[in-house]
Every structure is written in structure tokens, then in C-alpha cells.
Amino acid sequence: MSPPSPPLLQAVDLTFVRDASPIFDQLAFEVDHAEALLVQGENGAGKTTLLRVLAGLLAPEQGEVRLKGELMRPSRGHADIAYLGHLPALKADLTAAENLDLAAGLLGKRDGHDVEAALARVGLAGYDDQLARSLSAGQRKRLMLARVWSAPAALWLLDEPYANLDLEGIALVNDLISEHVGEGGAALVTTHGAYAAPPVRTRTLHLVRAS
Numbered sequence: 267m268s269p270p271s272p273p274l275l276q277a278v279d280l281t282f283v284r285d286a287s288p289i290f291d292q293l294a295f296e297v298d299h300a301e302a303l304l305v306q307g308e309n310g311a312g313k314t315t316l317l318r319v320l321a322g323l324l325a326p327e328q329g330e331v332r333l334k335g336e337l338m339r340p341s342r343g344h345a346d347i348a349y350l351g352h353l354p355a356l357k358a359d360l361t362a363a364e365n366l367d368l369a370a371g372l373l374g375k376r377d378g379h380d381v382e383a384a385l386a387r388v389g390l391a392g393y394d395d396q397l398a399r400s401l402s403a404g405q406r407k408r409l410m411l412a413r414v415w416s417a418p419a420a421l422w423l424l425d426e427p428y429a430n431l432d433l434e435g436i437a438l439v440n441d442l443i444s445e446h447v448g449e450g451g452a453a454l455v456t457t458h459g460a461y462a463a464p465p466v467r468t469r470t471l472h473l474v475r476a477s
């Protein structure tokens with residue numbers, strides 16, 4: 267009998283220290299395929315810091331992040347991870363379509379998730395030629411969600427995906443996550459609010475500032 271495969275993501279005793287004070291200390295959890303972990307916590311609790319460590323954008327003081335059992339090293343990106351951060355990772359002088367093309371060149375693209383389909387999926391059909399700089403904050407968030415939806419990554423790390431969105435946009439985020447999890451993907455989602463619908467709350471991690 268073959269050994270069980272390791273979970274998609276393992277946080278092993280993660281400690282992150284800023285200015286000599288720990289943000290989180292010996293944090294350990296796992297997220298597997300078909301799971302969504304909702305990360306909740308007050309302002310400053312360390313949610314963004316945690317997601318950036320998991321994305322490999324920040325190095326922990328101690329502990330490690332494992333993806334499919336393999337040690338992840340800090341880097342600019344990882345093929346198994348689609349990260350949606352607080353700050354728009356869009357090129358302001360490129361159009362919506364060009365931004366998605368650029369992301370596909372860097373991150374790859376899921377079959378059938380071409381630019382037209384991605385814009386339509388997030389409610390931006392017809393915005394192909396609009397510059398990212400002239401999109402509203404909610405439309406920029408939708409474009410960032412289109413990037414995530416188009417990527418072939420199994421693990422979505424979504425930092426405040428509900429921010430700037432209207433009610434229909436909040437429902438869209440929950441739909442996208444449910445669909446992804448239903449297809450065997452996984453997601454970590456941070457929020458302060460109660461926006462995450464039940465399918466997005468497979469489990470909850472309540473983050474409390476370590477000191």
C-alpha cells in the first residue's frame with residue numbers, strides 16, 4: 267500500500283517576528299485539497315503577514331511552509347499558489363485584457379479560462395480595453411479575482427478578497443471559492459467581516475497577535 271500523500275499546505279510551527287516582537291508564534295495548521303480555511307482576526311493580528319509568509323513573500327523567523335510535502339523557499343511566486351494581496355498587483359497602464367495576458371504569461375492559465383471567459387466570470391465583460399488605472403476599486407478587485415480564477419494553481423491565498431466589493435461582488439467571491447474547492451482546489455481567505463458564506467468556512471483559524 268502506498269503511503270498517504272502529504273496535505274497540499276502545511277504550516278509547521280511558524281514564528282514571525284517584527285521589531286523583536288512576535289506576530290505569531292509556533293503556528294501550525296494544514297489545508298488540504300477541497301478545503302477552505304477562513305483566517306479571522308482583528309486589525310493587526312497578522313493575517314496579511316501570515317498569507318505573505320505562506321506565499322513565500324516573507325521568510326519566517328522559525329518553522330517552515332510545506333507544499334505537497336516539499337519545503338517551500340521564499341520566492342517571487344510558486345506555480346501551485348495564486349495570491350491575491352491587499353495592494354493591487356495590476357499594471358496601471360495596461361488594459362484589463364493585457365493585465366490578464368501578462369499574468370497568464372507569468373503564472374500559466376487553466377484550460378478554458380481565457381481572457382474573455384475570465385472577464386465575463388467576474389462581471390467585467392466588455393472592459394477588455396479599459397486601462398487598469400481607470401477601473402474603480404471594486405472593478406480592480408474583480409480583475410485581480412479574474413487573475414486568480416485563470417491561474418492553474420491549486421492553492422488560493424486571498425487576503426481580504428471582499429474589500430471594495432458590492433453585495434453581488436461578495437457573492438461572486440464566495441461562488442468562485444466554492445467552485446474552486448468543489449473542483450478539489452483549496453483556499454485560505456482572510457476577512458474581518460462576516461462575508462464568507464458557509465462553503466467558504468470549511469474551517470476557521472482565529473489569529474490572535476502573539477504579543
Ligand SMILES: Nc1ncnc2c1ncn2[C@@H]1O[C@H](COP(=O)(O)OP(=O)(O)OP(=O)(O)O)[C@@H](O)[C@H]1O
Pocket residue numbers: 284289307308309310311312313314315316458
Ligand atoms: N511592512 C511592515 N513594517 C513594519 N510593521 C509592519 C509591516 N507590515 C505590517 N506590520 C505590522 O505587523 C502587524 C501585523 O500586520 P498585518 O498586516 O499582518 O495584520 P492584519 O491582521 O492583516 O491586519 P488588518 O486586519 O488591519 O489588515 C501589525 O502590527 C502591523 O503594524
